[in-house]
Amino acid sequence: MKLGVLFSGGKDSTYSGFLYKKELVCLISILSENPDSYMFQQVSKDKIEKIAKKIGLPIIFQKTKGEKEEELVDLEKAIQNAKEKFKIDGIVTGAVASNYQKLRIQKICDKLKLKCFNPIWRISAEEYWKKLISNNFKVRIVKVAADGLDNSWVGRIIDDENLEGLKKLSEKFRFDLRFEGGEAETEVVDCPLFKH
Numbered sequence: 001m002k003l004g005v006l007f008s009g010g011k012d013s014t015y016s017g018f019l020y021k022k023e024l025v026c027l028i029s030i031l032s033e034n035p036d037s038y039m040f041q042q043v044s045k046d047k048i049e050k051i052a053k054k055i056g057l058p059i060i061f062q063k064t065k066g067e068k069e070e071e072l073v074d075l076e077k078a079i080q081n082a083k084e085k086f087k088i089d090g091i092v093t094g095a096v097a098s099n100y101q102k103l104r105i106q107k108i109c110d111k112l113k114l115k116c117f118n119p120i121w122r123i124s125a126e127e128y129w130k131k132l133i134s135n136n137f138k139v140r141i142v143k144v145a146a147d148g149l150d151n152s153w154v155g156r157i158i159d160d161e162n163l164e165g166l167k168k169l170s171e172k173f174r175f176d177l178r179f180e181g182g183e184a185e186t187e188v189v190d191c192p193l194f195k196h
Helices: 011-019 045-055 071-086 099-111 125-134 160-173
Strands: 003-006 024-032 059-064 090-092 115-117 138-144 184-190
Touching: 003 011, 003 071, 011 090, 011 125, 011 184, 024 045, 024 071, 045 059, 045 184, 059 071, 071 099, 090 099, 099 115, 125 160
Parallel strands: 003 024, 003 090, 024 059, 090 115
Antiparallel strands: 138 184
């Protein structure tokens, strides 16, 4: 089976791709102009290209204005392009908790007759971070946007020690430790998926 992963360079999409690394043949990245998109985080094309080189896989880019529901047309174009170009049989997503995202991606996959895999769906925060750390994922916080997370967290790699601090803050300030609500954005600086 050949799979493509919806890829932003953050922990969720990178870890999900890692879980299907033997079947992965391409990355699919949506470049949204809207910082408040319901579906996609804003990513730098240059940064994604550098990560794709580290992984050693081709990448399909698709631009979108990031307008609600209309951005799904652009996502479908990107997935259709991957299906035609790389003969993929399915899509891997980094969906964790958003029914909005999961259901819309599933609908597109159903329409295009592709399988949809959501390997970290509803994973608990603590279990998820333990898996990331034990699998040698070096995850760096690149942006914070929640009470309790100040700029001193930007640039930090989440290891066991930092994770304990984050857990305490998430309990005190009641934010999602997986950052599923946009509390922070991450990038993976090293992991077993990287070949270079």
